Amino acid sequence: MKTDGPFYQRDRTWHPPALSRDYKTSVSRSPKYPLISLETTVSETTGPVFGHGDIAASDNDLLTNYAASGESPIGERIILHGQVLDENRRPVPDTLLELWQANAGGRYRHKKDTYLAPVDPNFGGCGRTLTDANGYYCFRTVKPGAYPWRNWINSWRPAHIHLSIFGTAFAQRLITQLYFEGDPLIDKCPIVQTIPDEKARAQLVARLDLNATIPLDAIAYRFDIVLRGRRSTLFENRQEGN
DSSP: OOOOSOOOOOOTTSSOOSOOTTSTTHHHHSOSSOOOOOOOOHHHHSOOOOOGGGSOTTTTBTTTSSSOTTOOOSSOEEEEEEEEEOTTSOBOOSOEEEEEEOOTTSOOSSTTOOOSSOOOTTOOOEEEEEOOTTSEEEEEEEOOOOEEESSSTTEEEOSEEEEEEOOSSGGGOEEEEEEETTOTTGGGOTTGGGOOOHHHHHTTEEEEOTTTOBTTTBEEEEOOEEOSSTTOOOOTTOSSOO
16 A cells, blocks of 8 residues: 555645634634645655554553552443544554543543542553554543533533544644544534534544443444545644644
8 A cells, every 4th residue: 555645635624713712712822824835745754653562562451551450440431442544445554543531530630630520540541552454443441521621611521532643644643532422512512613514523423332342341432533535533623633
């Protein structure tokens, strides 16, 4: 499979505008001048390359990778899995995925997170993995909780997980968030609502996958990631990144 060369042009009507006044911090972070289009360089289209030697066996298991021996995190145990695909729906193997999230109470393990929910001593909230030959990835974790944020007086972020995905080149790095099927807060979130197309918003929702659920253990959700093209997974409220 050819892995270098020019990429498909981004369809900017498919992506959220950088400025969305209901998402208050976008007012100060959005560009004030027209964007400049630049040709990609050779270094941007020929790397990076990751190897399995860079990933520990437990890096994709957030139920164990931070927990004390014999302990486990508090919360709903879930499996998050899917495929990474290119713009032509072909699997993208050996792709590095990094994941970070809040714990089951909605709090991040970060010194600047002051939400009153407790820190879980057995949950680090981050992991990583490489896709296999079929572009497949899998994480074990707990379902994150919703948390309040200072947008409007009563704004709450839906339960979500952050993902960073490297494609076949530095220019293909995608940073995004996924949500969970059936969460009523998704339609009320100002960040989600910056995406103008309903079908595009739906592509950020991980679907319940009972076929992959492990009985008496963990519920599974499937989330496929598409790099570039009309069906690409979105990077919320940014113009760069996919």
